[in-house]
Amino acid sequence: MDKQALLLFSLLANPRQMVGLDLQTWDVFIRQARNADLLGRVYELVAEHQLFDDVPLPVRPHLLSARRVARRHSAMVRFELGNLLGILTKLETPIVVLKGAAYVLAGLPAAAGRVFSDIDLMVAKDRLDEAEKLLKVQAWIASANSYDDKYYRKWMHELPPLQHLKRHTLLDLHHAILPQTARLKPNSAELFTAAVPVDGYPNAFVLCPEDMVLHSATHLFQDDEFKHGARDLVDLDSLLRHFAKDEAFWPRLVQRGEVMGLSRPLYYALRFCQRLLATPVPESAMAQAARPARPLAFCMDKLFERALVADHPLCVDRFTGLAKWLLYIRSHYLRMPFHLLLPHLFHKAFISPINARREEKKAENRPTIEGLIAENKAK
Amino acid sequence: MPSLTWYINDDNPLFFAGWPAEDAVVVYQSSSGDTHLVNELGAAVLESLQASPATATTLFKRLYPSESLSNVAINKFSNNLLVNFEQLGLIEKTLS
Amino acid sequence: MIVADYSEQALQDLIAGSGLRFEVGPFTVCLQSSLDKLAADIRLMYGAYSVSTQPFADFHVRLDQPFGLRRWFRPQTNFTQDGRTPFKPLPLDQSFAMFEWGLNWCVSSQSHQYLIVHAAVVERGGLALIMPAPPGSGKSTLCAGLVARGWRLLTDELALISLELPGEVIALPRPVSLKNESIEVIRKFAPQQVMGPIAHDTAKGTVAHMAAPRESVQRGGETAASRLLIFPKYTPGSSTQITPRQKAASFMELADQSFNFNILGELGFQALRQVLDNCDCYDLSYSDLDDVIPELEQLIDKSGESAELVGALVNSTAAVDG
Numbered sequence: 001m002d003k004q005a006l007l008l009f010s011l012l013a014n015p016r017q018m019v020g021l022d023l024q025t026w027d028v029f030i031r032q033a034r035n036a037d038l039l040g041r042v043y044e045l046v047a048e049h050q051l052f053d054d055v056p057l058p059v060r061p062h063l064l065s066a067r068r069v070a071r072r073h074s075a076m077v078r079f080e081l082g083n084l085l086g087i088l089t090k091l092e093t094p095i096v097v098l099k100g101a102a103y104v105l106a107g108l109p110a111a112a113g114r115v116f117s118d119i120d121l122m123v124a125k126d127r128l129d130e131a132e133k134l135l136k137v138q139a140w141i142a143s144a145n146s147y148d149d150k151y152y153r154k155w156m157h158e159l160p161p162l163q164h165l166k167r168h169t170l171l172d173l174h175h176a177i178l179p180q181t182a183r184l185k186p187n188s189a190e191l192f193t194a195a196v197p198v199d200g201y202p203n204a205f206v207l208c209p210e211d212m213v214l215h216s217a218t219h220l221f222q223d224d225e226f227k228h229g230a231r232d233l234v235d236l237d238s239l240l241r242h243f244a245k246d247e248a249f250w251p252r253l254v255q256r257g258e259v260m261g262l263s264r265p266l267y268y269a270l271r272f273c274q275r276l277l278a279t280p281v282p283e284s285a286m287a288q289a290a291r292p293a294r295p296l297a298f299c300m301d302k303l304f305e306r307a308l309v310a311d312h313p314l315c316v317d318r319f320t321g322l323a324k325w326l327l328y329i330r331s332h333y334l335r336m337p338f339h340l341l342l343p344h345l346f347h348k349a350f351i352s353p354i355n356a357r358r359e360e361k362k363a364e365n366r367p368t369i370e371g372l373i374a375e376n377k378a379k
Numbered sequence: 380m381p382s383l384t385w386y387i388n389d390d391n392p393l394f395f396a397g398w399p400a401e402d403a404v405v406v407y408q409s410s411s412g413d414t415h416l417v418n419e420l421g422a423a424v425l426e427s428l429q430a431s432p433a434t435a436t437t438l439f440k441r442l443y444p445s446e447s448l449s450n451v452a453i454n455k456f457s458n459n460l461l462v463n464f465e466q467l468g469l470i471e472k473t474l475s
Numbered sequence: 476m477i478v479a480d481y482s483e484q485a486l487q488d489l490i491a492g493s494g495l496r497f498e499v500g501p502f503t504v505c506l507q508s509s510l511d512k513l514a515a516d517i518r519l520m521y522g523a524y525s526v527s528t529q530p531f532a533d534f535h536v537r538l539d540q541p542f543g544l545r546r547w548f549r550p551q552t553n554f555t556q557d558g559r560t561p562f563k564p565l566p567l568d569q570s571f572a573m574f575e576w577g578l579n580w581c582v583s584s585q586s587h588q589y590l591i592v593h594a595a596v597v598e599r600g601g602l603a604l605i606m607p608a609p610p611g612s613g614k615s616t617l618c619a620g621l622v623a624r625g626w627r628l629l630t631d632e633l634a635l636i637s638l639e640l641p642g643e644v645i646a647l648p649r650p651v652s653l654k655n656e657s658i659e660v661i662r663k664f665a666p667q668q669v670m671g672p673i674a675h676d677t678a679k680g681t682v683a684h685m686a687a688p689r690e691s692v693q694r695g696g697e698t699a700a701s702r703l704l705i706f707p708k709y710t711p712g713s714s715t716q717i718t719p720r721q722k723a724a725s726f727m728e729l730a731d732q733s734f735n736f737n738i739l740g741e742l743g744f745q746a747l748r749q750v751l752d753n754c755d756c757y758d759l760s761y762s763d764l765d766d767v768i769p770e771l772e773q774l775i776d777k778s779g780e781s782a783e784l785v786g787a788l789v790n791s792t793a794a795v796d797g
Contacts, residue, residue, distance in 0.1 A: 024530040031535060031557045034585075058503070058531045065587035072738045079410055394741060396726060396748045403723035405748075409740040414730050416723060 008032040008230060013278040015045040019054045026059050036230040039063065040070030040113035070113045077104045077116050080169050084121065085201050087138050091131060094205050096122040096195050098177065098215065102206040103235070105198050110238035114231075118161065118170035124192070125175035132159055132173070139165035177215060187260060209243040210256040217269035218262055236269055237277040250285040263289055383472045385461055386432030393425055393469065411468055424460060428470055435461060479522030487514040494535070496527040500635070500647030500695050502586075504578065505532035508570075509539045510552060512672075516571040520650050520671045520684060523692040534581040538570055556581055569674040572682050575650060582633055582647070583734040589645060590636040590739055590746045593732040596629040596644050597621045599772065600779050602702035603644050605634060605754065607732040613709030616657040619685050620764040621771065623665030628691040629699055636701075636746050638739070642753040643698040648691040650684035658683045664764055702778050704729070704754040705771075707761065715767045716760040717774065725756040 007029055011017055021029070033039045043063040046052055055063065081101055088095050098120035103111035123131050142149055143163035153159070162171040176188045195205035207215060216236045243249045257266040267289040273279035274286070387393060390410060397404035404422035406415045417425070420442070427433065427441050435457040439448060446452075464470045478497055481489065489495050494507040495517070506517065534556060541553040541564050551564035554577035561580055565573050583591050594607040595618035604626075606614045615631055622628045628648050635645040650671060653661055658681065662670065669686035704725055705717075729747055730736050736743045755778055761767035 022530075027531045030531075035557050035559065056531065058529065058533070061586070061588040062533070065585055068587040068738055068742075072740065075410060075740070076412075394744050396723070396744070396751065398722045398751070401721045401723050403721060405723050405726045407741075407744045409744070412737040412740075414727060414736075416727050 008036065008038070009276045012038070012041070012045065012230075012234060013276070015049045015051065018046070018051055023056055023058070026056060030059060030062050034062070034066070037115050038113075038231055038234060039066030040115060041231075041234060042113070043067040043070070044113035067113070070115055073115045074104055074111065076169070077101050077119065080119055080164075080167075080171075081105060081201075081204075083138075084119065084135075084140075084171065085204050087134055087140075088121075088123075088131060089203055090134055091123070091127055091203075093124055093127050093203070094192060094195065095203050096192065096205045096207060097198070098122055098174070098207065099219075100235075102212065105201070105204065106196075106206045108239070109242050110235050114235075118172055120172045120174065120177075122174045122177060122188070122191070125188070128159060128173065128175050132162070135162060135171070135173075140171060141165060143170065190260065209239075209246075209249060210253045211260075213239050213243065213253060213269070214257055214260060214262050214266060217265045220265070220269060233273060233276060237273045237279045240270075240273060240279050240281070244280065250282055251288075254285055254288045257289060382434045382436075382475070383457075384432050384434050384475050385428055385438065385465075385470050385472050387425070387429045387470055391468075393429055395422060395426065397422060406469070408469060413468065415467065415469070421460065421464070425464070425469065476526040477522065478524050478526060479518060480526070481518070483515060483518060486518050487511075490514045490517070496529075496532055497521060498525045498527050498695070499578070499649060500630075501645055502533040502582065502647075503527045503529065503531065505535045506574070507535075507537045510567070510570055513538060513570050513574070516672050517574075519669065520571070520686045523687075523689045534578065534585075536574070536577055536581065538574055538577075540567065566676070568672075569677055569682075571672050571684070572652075572674045572677060575652060575684065578649075579632055586635070587735050587738055588638065590638060590736065590743050591734040592634040592636060592729060593632065593734065594634040594729075595631045596634045596699070597626040598629055598699040599626045599775050601700065602775055602779050603629065603699035604703045604705060604771065604775055605644070605701055605729075605750070606705050606707050607729055608632070609706075609728075609732065611709075612707050613657070614707050615651055615653055616660060616709065617707050617761070617764070617767070619651045619653060619657070619661045619668075620664055620768060622651065622685075622688060622691065623661070623668050624768050627694060627699070628687050633734075636750060637698065638742050638746050640698065641746075641749040642701045644701055645698050646691075646695045648687040648695050650686055653683050653685060655680045660764070661685060701750045701753045702755070703775055704750070704756045705759050706757070707759045709762065710760045711762050713760045713762045715763070715770050716758075717770060718758045718760075720756045720758050722751045722754075722756055725754075726751050 007025065011029055029042075030039070033042045039062065043066055046055060046063060052060075077100070081097065081104070085095060097105050100111070100114055100116045101119045101121075102108075103114065104116075140162040142160045149160050159173045162173060163169065164171070177191070191207060191211055192205075194208040194211055196208050198204040198206060206212065213236065216232065216239060220232050220236065243253075253266070254263075257263045267286075270279075270281045270286055270289055274281045391408055392410075394407040394409070395404055396407070402419055403416050404419065406417050406422065406425060407413075408415075423442055424438060427438060433441065435453050436448060438461075439446070439453055439456055461470065461472075465472060478486070478495070486495065490506060490508050490513065492507075494505045496503060496505045498504075499521075508514070537555045538552055539555075541551055550567040552567050552570045552573055553560060553564045554562055554573050556577070562573075562577070592605075592607065594605050595614045596603050596605050597618060598604070604621075606612075606618065608614045618628070618631045627646075628651070629644055629646040630649065631651040632649070633647055635647055637643040637645055658670075658673065661668065665685075668688075671684040671686060673681060673683040675681050706720070706725075706728065726747060729750070733743065733747070736747070739746070757774075759767070759771075
């Protein structure tokens, strides 16, 4: 295994190794971290372990910069959540906040140093249309083009992503977040039942710890593929470490995984968190999670290759997160100069390939029409 | 009789920048990232509310201690200025 | 050691290999490229810049031809930073311009240790003139003109406002970008200035760059105190008109031209306020460089005198009291 390629993970797993690191290694580390949207996290680790004096002078501005961006993201997420939850109060139905926004709302360590590309919320399926109407009135409108729009609604039974007209914040409104398989009961209801209320927001909930982990693991390991890169793995590691403070968490997690039919992604999640980030997973949990998992379905090398940050042929998708936050930042009078400054070639070239790439990525992730028809026939 | 009290949320503090002999003041709200240009009266209202919450009547008295208060004047003041500021997300109200 | 100390071939080999590391203002840039012509352009436009000896670079950038069938027919160039591609590829003959735009992007999106404003900044007598740049202002032409007449160039695009030193601007001397007619205007006005490759048919029309004067590059480590904030507007046929404007509205404009005002929150607000505290603000209408430049020189020299006068008064009062 290429040592340099795993540098990012080994330093995240063991921050004290940053002490005495030479400038050349810092150079690679910073680039890998930036690439994985983890520079803010590196700052947090440096702060947590009081290593700032061990960071060489030329490196410090990069960490500081990343910290400022992460803080801004966090403030924006809070602001947007407050706004969204306020609008949806009329529904008088529980709103489950998911992923990054949930970490912020619940004050979890996973939120520290993180950047966000959009906000994910879940409501009951039968309230989805109403929710969309309420949001539309407040300038949250479907951002997909008309083809995608139809696709989302008709074939995926989902709303396309919504975008705030002025602020350009992206919102994904779901009714279901786990893959539908024949043997699962209606799992969304399960998630709602177990959801945990949030202080200060009467209609807001987050997933219970086990479900949060399972959702994250499923997100990472859908279809036996490691799709989302270092950042999501870091989220997972953070969640596990935090929830593990409760001893009863592990058996509950494994049990819940079995009940929801998500043992396989859970197994992979535990396995790779342990291997790459040294997450302390108890033997018993690993063994129990392994039982229902299909053995040797994946190639370890392929997985590690995907996990590599610096040398991976990076698709523009990694940049999509950056593009989204650039659109994300707004104000009444202050708009990103990229939008304003028309004579500037670089921003004009900048906006279009990102949108195109985002759609391309969506297209790659879509099931095929033939596949869906075949599935329907099988039922 | 309950009345509306206007206030500035601690989570959304405002910052001001003004210069001598100028009639406009810059107001910045870092939570939303919004920046506004307000006139002297607007700035005075916001600074006053940031210092402590007030009803429209109290606010009017603070700013115009020697003026008489007619309901019409208060309502106009309220609707033109305070409601506008509320729509911009700068101030909030509560019934008390 | 400076970039021009490398022979053309040596520089070409370096850029094609481990990369050229050089200092650009406060940043260390590592440039790699497989393109043939770029090394010569870099040597011309960045010849006076110091070569970096340290192994840490702030921005690692690459310019290469993208893979695929376009290698021969209408060949293109791609800009990447650590494998990320922020832009669509451009025609190969726009490679140098692409490097400039790419570096602009790196700095403006990743340097939140400064407040970054889209403006030109030049210095005379230790005092900085800031010219924010809404479209059509002609600020680059004016900036190039001032620099050709001896003003120090701090930047023509990205003003780095210090968050630590109130009202100070950090220098980032780089090639001044000129468009269309401006290229000829500056060639005639300042024939001794080094001009870089011309890129035709860009989305902005024809683009070329004027190299930063050697002295501006050498003094790249010096900050400058902000003193004048001027909003220029090139108005054909007009005489030079300098009209005072209010600070509050100018604050709004300057914030509007900031890349990261919002990210910095209160820090950004205070930094901008300090700039406005320091600066006299003006609108400027002009059409003739020979006409406007002496007026600006007069304006900044006078502002320097009045600042000194106030300073002297303060000191003498202190002496009396103390």
